[in-house]
Amino acid sequence: MSAHDHAEGHGHAHGGAAHGSLRGYLIGFILSVILTAIPFWLVMSGVIDDKQATAIVIMAFAVVQIVVHMVFFLHMNTASEGGWSMLALIFTLILVVIVLTGSLWVMYHLNANMMPGLHDMREMP
Amino acid sequence: MTSTAITADTEPVFHLEEEHAHAEGGSTMLGFWLYLMSDCLIFAMLFAAYGVLGGNYAAGPAPKDLFDLDLVAVNTAMLLFSSITYGFAMLTMDKGRVAATQAWLAVTMLFGLAFLSIELYEFAHMIHEGATPQRSAFLSSFFTLVGTHGLHVTFGIVWMVTLMIQVARYGLIEANRRRLMCLSMFWHFLDVVWIGVFTFVYLMGMLR
Numbered sequence: 041m042s043a044h045d046h047a048e049g050h051g052h053a054h055g056g057a058a059h060g061s062l063r064g065y066l067i068g069f070i071l072s073v074i075l076t077a078i079p080f081w082l083v084m085s086g087v088i089d090d091k092q093a094t095a096i097v098i099m100a101f102a103v104v105q106i107v108v109h110m111v112f113f114l115h116m117n118t119a120s121e122g123g124w125s126m127l128a129l130i131f132t133l134i135l136v137v138i139v140l141t142g143s144l145w146v147m148y149h150l151n152a153n154m155m156p157g158l159h160d161m162r163e164m165p
Numbered sequence: 166m167t168s169t170a171i172t173a174d175t176e177p178v179f180h181l182e183e184e185h186a187h188a189e190g191g192s193t194m195l196g197f198w199l200y201l202m203s204d205c206l207i208f209a210m211l212f213a214a215y216g217v218l219g220g221n222y223a224a225g226p227a228p229k230d231l232f233d234l235d236l237v238a239v240n241t242a243m244l245l246f247s248s249i250t251y252g253f254a255m256l257t258m259d260k261g262r263v264a265a266t267q268a269w270l271a272v273t274m275l276f277g278l279a280f281l282s283i284e285l286y287e288f289a290h291m292i293h294e295g296a297t298p299q300r301s302a303f304l305s306s307f308f309t310l311v312g313t314h315g316l317h318v319t320f321g322i323v324w325m326v327t328l329m330i331q332v333a334r335y336g337l338i339e340a341n342r343r344r345l346m347c348l349s350m351f352w353h354f355l356d357v358v359w360i361g362v363f364t365f366v367y368l369m370g371m372l373r
C-alpha cells in the first residue's frame with residue numbers, strides 16, 4: 041500500500057475506496073439493460089439464422105456486460121487498494137480461462153473419441 | 166533477533182518502532198475482494214462442469230423442453246433492479262441519511278426475494294415435470310450451478326436483514342458502513358455471476 045493510500049485512509053477509514061456517483065450507477069444500469077435485452081431478443085426472436093453465430097454474439101454481449109458491471113457497480117480500477125484488487129482479478133481471470141477452456145477442450149475430445157461406433161472393434165488389440 | 170543486532174552500537178533497524186496507524190478495517194475491502202475471487206473460482210468450476218455435462222440429457226428433457234425465457238428475463242430484471250437500488254442505498258449511505266438507506270436496502274431485499282421466488286417456482290415446476298437433479302447429468306449440473314447462485318442470493322438477503330437491524334440499532338457508524346460496502350461488493354458480484362448463468366445456461370441452452 042502506498043503512502044498515498046494511507047494519507048487518504050486517515051480521512052475516511054475505508055481507505056479512499058471509490059463509491060461511485062448517481063450518474064455512474066445510472067449509466068451502468070442503462071448499459072446493463074441494453075446489453076441484457078439484446079441477447080434475449082436475439083435468442084427469443086431468432087433473428088440470426090446461424091445458431092453458432094448467435095451464440096458467439098450473445099457471449100460477446102455477456103463479456104461486455106461483465107466489464108460494465110465491474111466498472112460501474114464494483115468500481116474496479118487499477119488504482120483501488122493500491123492495484124492489488126486488479127492484480128487478484130487478473131490472476132482469477134487467468135485461472136477461470138484455464139479451467140473453462142481446459143475442461144471443455146479435454147472433455148470434448150474425450151467424448152468425441154469415446155463415441156460408440158467410431159472405432160472398429162476388430163482393429164482393437 | 167540476530168546477535169549482531171543486539172551487540173552492535175548502532176542497531177540496524179529491522180522493523181519500524183512506530184507502527185504507522187492502520188485504520189480499523191483498512192484491509193477489509195481487499196480481503197473481501199479476495200474472498201469474492203475465490204468464490205468466482207467456485208463458480209468457474211460449476212460452469213466448467215455444466216459446460217462438459219450440459220449436453221448429456223440421458224434421453225430426458227433438454228433445455229428447450231424446460232426453460233421459459235420470459236421467466237428468465239423477468240428474473241434477470243429483478244436482479245438488475247436490485248443492483249441499482251443497492252447502488253442508491255450506497256449513495257444515500259454516503260450522505261448519512263439513515264432512513265433513506267434503510268428504505269433502499271428494503272427495496273433491494275424485496276427484489277432479491279422476488280428473484281428467489283421466481284427461481285424456486287421455476288425449480289418446483291421443473292421437478293414437478295420430472296426434471297429432477299437425478300434425471301440426467303445435464304440436470305445435475307444445472308441444479309448445482311443455478312442452485313449455488315440462488316444459495317448465494319439467499320445468504321445475501323440474510324446478510325442484508327442483519328445489516329438493516331445493525332443500522333437501525335447503531336446507525337451508520339464506520340463499522341456498519343464498511344459492512345454495507347462489503348455486502349455491496351457481494352451483491353454486485355452475484356449479478357455478474359448471473360450474467361454468466363443467463364448467457365451460458367439459459368440463452369445458449371435454447372440454442373442447442
